[in-house]
Amino acid sequence: MFVCQPLRREHRTDTFSCGKEELDAWLRRSALHARANNTAATFVWCEEGSTEVVAYYSFTSMTLEREELPRSLARGGMHKMPAVLLARLALDTRHQGRGLGPVLLVDAFERALTGNEVFAVRFFVVDALDEEAYTFYEKHGFRGIPGSMRLYRKMSDIAKTLA
Secondary structure, three states, X not given: OEEEEEOOOOOEOOOOOOOOHHXXXXXXXXXXXXXXXXXXXXXEEEEOOOOEEEEEEEEEEEEEEHHHXXXXXXXXXXXXXXXXXXXXXEEOHHHOOOOHHHHHHHHHHHHHHHHHOOOOOOEEEEEOOOHHHXXXXXXXXXXXXXXXXXXXXXXXXXXXXXX
């Protein structure tokens, strides 16, 4: 069983490897600094009783320009619409292939919905690192923004899905 908690100094990140060096390096070198500067909040999964990180995700805030979105979503909206950006989501290779990726994503959804009760945002956004990630997010209800690797879901749709 995994426990999700905010990343702290005592968490062991040195053995974490998701197969994407960019994601591994960010966790080790930048995640704590980003939290200290309030530019990103990282949450980690550890096995109960352990501090070794086996998965993580990070959030930051952003805005979407009305012009980026399909007309049906942007109609009547502000020029800049508030969103939460799932900046990173990674699972250690030792746990890949066991169906945990979608569980990690749902954990991120639930945490974002909790935050949305205080700081309202309209969209949940991801910038896919590569085609594999893009396909993963599409499979989980995200829609792509043409001409980019950015995908989105409405927070209200996520809330309905998890209800």
